[in-house]
Amino acid sequence: MSAAAVATKPVVGTMVRETEFHAVVTLGLTKRFGKRLAVDGLDLRIPAGSISGFVGPNGAGKTTTIRMLLGLIRPSAGRGTVLGHPLGHSRAYLPRVGALIEGPTFYPALSGRENLMVLARLGGIKTKRVDVVLERVGLGARGLDPFRTYSLGMRQRLGIGAALLPGPELLVLDEPTNGLDPHGIAEIRAMLRSFADDGMTVFVSSHLLSEIQQICEHLVVIETGRLIFQGGVEELLAARAPELIVRTESREDAMHLLQLVNSIGRSAHMVGDNGSTTIEIAADCSWAGDLNRLAMADGITLVHLSERRSTLEEAFFEITRSCAGQTVRESDAPRGAGRSDRAAEARTSEAGRP
Numbered sequence: 570m571s572a573a574a575v576a577t578k579p580v581v582g583t584m585v586r587e588t589e590f591h592a593v594v595t596l597g598l599t600k601r602f603g604k605r606l607a608v609d610g611l612d613l614r615i616p617a618g619s620i621s622g623f624v625g626p627n628g629a630g631k632t633t634t635i636r637m638l639l640g641l642i643r644p645s646a647g648r649g650t651v652l653g654h655p656l657g658h659s660r661a662y663l664p665r666v667g668a669l670i671e672g673p674t675f676y677p678a679l680s681g682r683e684n685l686m687v688l689a690r691l692g693g694i695k696t697k698r699v700d701v702v703l704e705r706v707g708l709g710a711r712g713l714d715p716f717r718t719y720s721l722g723m724r725q726r727l728g729i730g731a732a733l734l735p736g737p738e739l740l741v742l743d744e745p746t747n748g749l750d751p752h753g754i755a756e757i758r759a760m761l762r763s764f765a766d767d768g769m770t771v772f773v774s775s776h777l778l779s780e781i782q783q784i785c786e787h788l789v790v791i792e793t794g795r796l797i798f799q800g801g802v803e804e805l806l807a808a809r810a811p812e813l814i815v816r817t818e819s820r821e822d823a824m825h826l827l828q829l830v831n832s833i834g835r836s837a838h839m840v841g842d843n844g845s846t847t848i849e850i851a852a853d854c855s856w857a858g859d860l861n862r863l864a865m866a867d868g869i870t871l872v873h874l875s876e877r878r879s880t881l882e883e884a885f886f887e888i889t890r891s892c893a894g895q896t897v898r899e900s901d902a903p904r905g906a907g908r909s910d911r912a913a914e915a916r917t918s919e920a921g922r923p
Contacts, residue, residue, distance in 0.1 A: 592617045592739050592770040593638060595649030595656075600633050600642065600794075607633045609794040610647065615772055615787070620765045622785035622802075623774035624885065630794035631774040632671065635743055639668055652739055667737035669745060673728025675716045681727050682712035685734065694734050706730040706760065722753030729760065739770045746780055758784050782881035790885065798888050805884045813850040813857060816873035817864075820846055826869050830860070849877075 593615035600608040608630040615621045623631050636642045638651055640659025654661040675684040685699045703712040706726040711719070719727065725745060732740055745761075746754045761771050761784055775781050781788065781802075788805055790798040798805055817823040823839065823846040830837040836851040850860065854876040864871050879887070 590617060591615055593649070593651050593772065595638075595647060597647035598634065598637060598644055598649055599646040600630075600637060601645040607794055608637070608644075611791065611794075611796050613649070613789060613796070614799065615770065615789070617770050618765065618768055619787045620761055620771045620773065620785045621787040621789060622781035623772060623789050623791075624778060624781055625776065625791040627776055629791050631791065632743055633794075634791075635668075635670060635741055635772075635774060639663070639666065639670070639741065641670075662739075664735060665738045666741065667732030667735055667739070668741040668743075669728045669732045670741075670743045672744075672747070673724055673731065675724075675727065677717040678715060680713045680715055681708055681719065681723075681730075684716055684727070685731060688731050689734055692734065698734055698736070702730040702733045705733060707756065720753075722749050722756060725749060725753070725757065726760070729757075737769065739772065740764060741772045743774045744776070745773060746775065746777060754780060778881040778885055790888065802881065805888065806879055806881065810851055811853045811876055811878045813852050813854070813860060814840075814873065814875050814877050815848045815850060815860065815871055817846045817848075818870050818872055820844055822846070822869045823848055825867065826864055829863055829867060833863075847873075 591614045593613055595611055595613040598608060598611040598613065599606070611630075611634060613634075623634070625631050633642070637644050637656065638649075640656070640663060644656065649656045651659075652662040652665055675681075676687070679687070682699060682703060685702060686696055688694075689696045689699055700709070700712070703709050706729055708723060708726055708730065711723065716724070716727070729740075729742065729745065732742070742761075746757050749757065758780065761773065764771050773781070773785065785802055788799065788802050789796070790805070815823075815826070817826055827837055827839060827848055830848070830850055835856075837848055839845055840847040840849050850856075852860070857874055857876070861871060861874065
């Protein structure tokens with residue numbers, strides 16, 4: 570069963586069964602700071618063994634949600650489980666969770682290895698894990714150098730190394746590529762992929778949609794604290810249909826082809842300035858042959874024909890517009906369970922407890 574298929578199952582009344590497939594499950598997770606509603610009734614399902622992206626603009630509630638999952642702050646309402654244990658009992662699951670929240674902080678004068686040794690001793694972790702972790706994050710050759718000499722990318726990798734010390738089943742990273750150059754981003758991307766290949770669940774929050782698209786197979790999108798999508802990345806990309814990009818030899822040919830395409834019921838429009846010869850057609854590559862024959866029949870030569878698929882950024886804006894006034898896509902909302910049902914469910918239990 571695919572991650573996307575599992576993610577669309579309702580959570581209500583199936584918390585135990587959901588934890589068999591998901592590392593994280595929440596129901597109506599909510600956080601208020603005074604009158605401000607930071608997180609608004611999130612129903613999360615993070616498939617076990619996946620790299621899941623947690624996406625939203627700055628201030629959407631991503632870090633607040635992560636802090637609730639890690640037991641750093643208590644929810645105002647809602648319930649959930651992490652690695653099969655309820656949020657109200659974080660001591661039961663935190664030894665199996667590694668996390669890097671809002672950038673790493675280490676002693677500048679100590680080496681990378683010494684910093685990890687301090688953390689291992691404080692956490693009751695066998696110190697032999699330190700050298701294993703340094704190699705895993707690509708710092709084996711620089712482990713004895715002072716932390717203050719590390720580049721931003723190296724500091725980020727050491728922070729991920731600290732999160733790996735307990736040998737976690739779930740790794741939670743908050744903006745791990747923030748501020749990195751393209752080379753550093755590529756290194757982090759490859760590292761996360763290797764973690765998932767080893768069976769670890771990786772939950773990555775970011776506002777960089779292009780990076781999330783390249784590494785994640787599952788996605789959670791929130792805006793102003795509300796869930797607007799969760800499921801497979803390809804499912805989200807399908808929210809915006811692909812287009813055929815066509816260029817002709819002349820403007821006259823382009824206008825004539827546009828009329829032909831519109832006359833058979835295909836949506837199309839000109840792209841660019843008044844002298845442009847480029848047309849965008851709402852169709853995928855399966856219609857390219859028909860389009861070519863249509864043009865040839867009227868003596869039109871195509872000098873370019875390609876399929877253009879939407880980026881994650883375009884798909885994000887598409888669902889943001891389509892979900893205006895809605896809390897979550899209908900396909901992802903529990904059938905027969907709306908906000909009133911979640912609120913009623915939340916009132917029957919203490920915040921953060923099952």
